Amino acid sequence: MSERRVIGEASAPSLPRHVKLRRDESRGQWVLLAPERVLVPDDIAVEILQRLDGQATVGAVADDLAEKYRSPRAEVLHDVIEMLQDLADKGFLAA
Amino acid sequence: MSVPPAPPLALLAELTHRCPLQCPYCSNPLELDRANAEMDTAAWQNVLDQAAAMGILQVHFSGGEPMARGDLADLVRHAARAGLYSNLITSAVLLDERRAAALAEAGLDHVQISFQGTEAGPADVVAGYSGAHEKKLRAARLTRDAGLPLTVNAVMHRGNLDRIEATIAMAADLGAARLEVAHVQYYGWGLKNRAALIPTRAQLEHTTAAVMAARERLKGVMVIDYVVPDYYAARPKACMGGWGRQFVNITPSGRVLPCHAAETIPGLAFESVRDRPLAAIWADSPAFRRFRGTDWMPEPCRSCDRREVDWGGCRCQAFALAGDAAATDPACALSPKHGDVLALAERESAVMAPPAFVYRRMEKIPVLEPGKK
Numbered sequence: 001m002s003e004r005r006v007i008g009e010a011s012a013p014s015l016p017r018h019v020k021l022r023r024d025e026s027r028g029q030w031v032l033l034a035p036e037r038v039l040v041p042d043d044i045a046v047e048i049l050q051r052l053d054g055q056a057t058v059g060a061v062a063d064d065l066a067e068k069y070r071s072p073r074a075e076v077l078h079d080v081i082e083m084l085q086d087l088a089d090k091g092f093l094a095a
Numbered sequence: 096m097s098v099p100p101a102p103p104l105a106l107l108a109e110l111t112h113r114c115p116l117q118c119p120y121c122s123n124p125l126e127l128d129r130a131n132a133e134m135d136t137a138a139w140q141n142v143l144d145q146a147a148a149m150g151i152l153q154v155h156f157s158g159g160e161p162m163a164r165g166d167l168a169d170l171v172r173h174a175a176r177a178g179l180y181s182n183l184i185t186s187a188v189l190l191d192e193r194r195a196a197a198l199a200e201a202g203l204d205h206v207q208i209s210f211q212g213t214e215a216g217p218a219d220v221v222a223g224y225s226g227a228h229e230k231k232l233r234a235a236r237l238t239r240d241a242g243l244p245l246t247v248n249a250v251m252h253r254g255n256l257d258r259i260e261a262t263i264a265m266a267a268d269l270g271a272a273r274l275e276v277a278h279v280q281y282y283g284w285g286l287k288n289r290a291a292l293i294p295t296r297a298q299l300e301h302t303t304a305a306v307m308a309a310r311e312r313l314k315g316v317m318v319i320d321y322v323v324p325d326y327y328a329a330r331p332k333a334c335m336g337g338w339g340r341q342f343v344n345i346t347p348s349g350r351v352l353p354c355h356a357a358e359t360i361p362g363l364a365f366e367s368v369r370d371r372p373l374a375a376i377w378a379d380s381p382a383f384r385r386f387r388g389t390d391w392m393p394e395p396c397r398s399c400d401r402r403e404v405d406w407g408g409c410r411c412q413a414f415a416l417a418g419d420a421a422a423t424d425p426a427c428a429l430s431p432k433h434g435d436v437l438a439l440a441e442r443e444s445a446v447m448a449p450p451a452f453v454y455r456r457m458e459k460i461p462v463l464e465p466g467k468k
Contacts, residue, residue, distance in 0.1 A: 004314055004315030005315050017204065017243070017244055022180075033204075035246055036182075038104050038105075089314050090318060091272050091273060091315075091317070091318040
């Protein structure tokens with residue numbers, strides 16, 4: 001049995017095989033597909049999810065978004081970790 | 096002309112009603128589609144293309160036992176190419192190394208294996224199949240070895256609820272990312288066997304407490320979904336997320352249903368994908384329009400704050416328990432029949448020696464014997 005995945009700045013998470021980020025053209029939105037679940041991530045969440053490739057660290061994702069949106073890095077990092085920890089706890093993330 | 100409905104999110108593709116198991120709570124109808132009535136590979140591929148084109152996101156390959164079809168991997172591959180998220184809902188007794196590898200290679204996204212218990216003896220009695228439990232344990236490991244994510248679907252009832260802790264431990268031990276603790280729902284064969292399956296309120300409360308504790312303990316390790324028997328509930332379940340709203344079911348022979356039990360409701364005519372496009376049936380078939388939205392609702396549903404939360408509960412249950420598919424679901428405490436249902440649950444579950452199971456079997460085709468009447 002595995003341990004709970006704890007997301008930190010140095011984590012390099014990715015979407016596991018059973019979780020797919022797809023463009024849902026018929027509804028004009030992005031969706032996160034998992035068994036018996038369809039999540040509709042907001043724009044920022046989509047930006048975060050698109051950067052997860054198992055290589056990029058959470059810190060690097062925060063750097064990137066802080067620069068793109070000209071926001072304080074500490075706040076961005078906090079929000080990214082919070083969102084990803086929630087996804088990990090729901091079983092939607094591989095760390 | 097009203098606004099066309101949004102497309103469903105998910106398609107339950109019942110590829111066949113054939114199944115090596117005979118579980119007495121099977122969600123299939125009492126009248127099963129025969130093998131010679133099943134749609135062929137090309138017809139199902141056409142359905143998958145239509146589903147993706149109309150905006151369906153997920154396909155659940157189910158049955159009967161979907162692995163009883165030799166073309167399952169071809170259908171999975173077709174779904175993947177069409178951009179559909181694919182889930183296999185299986186008893187897994189037919190799943191071996193070769194087929195696990197073929198399904199993984201075809202692009203299957205997820206596997207859900209049902210379990211009847213945690214020990215071979217009692218589990219095999221429920222399945223009506225000797226050796227089923229051992230095969231399932233092996234298949235669950237093969238699934239993980241093939242790199243496929245696993246949900247354990249533990250079907251719970253009065254006969255196995257006292258093993259809830261062992262059930263959770265078994266799922267975690269098998270490396271399941273998700274466990275469904277699903278109380279039997281009383282439709283089809285489950286309704287026929289309700290008196291043998293319905294738990295006591297004490298059993299239900301014990302299970303709920305065990306599930307809540309395990310959720311906390313296994314946070315981030317295994318997700319646990321919990322389906323309760325709503326005879327004991329105060330509010331009904333939002334069955335299928337609302338009639339004709341998020342979910343469509345296609346039977347082995349191609350009939351298009353709002354849910355797998357919908358054919359128990361008299362007076363509704365269900366169309367087939369053999370005759371009309373899926374999107375057209377979804378949009379304007381009278382059977383889908385009958386209970387879609389909130390216009391059909393009686394009071395107290397019509398003015399209820401929760402009318403767009405639970406969508407009036409379940410139409411099949413309203414018919415089964417109140418004799419009227421348009422009635423308030425008797426699982427709701429606001430239904431005038433709610434007290435009767437609660438009393439029924441308490442009465443049936445209190446019987447010390449429950450009745451024997453009526454196993455799910457295809458009716459034998461009658462043998463004509465000339466000369467006999």
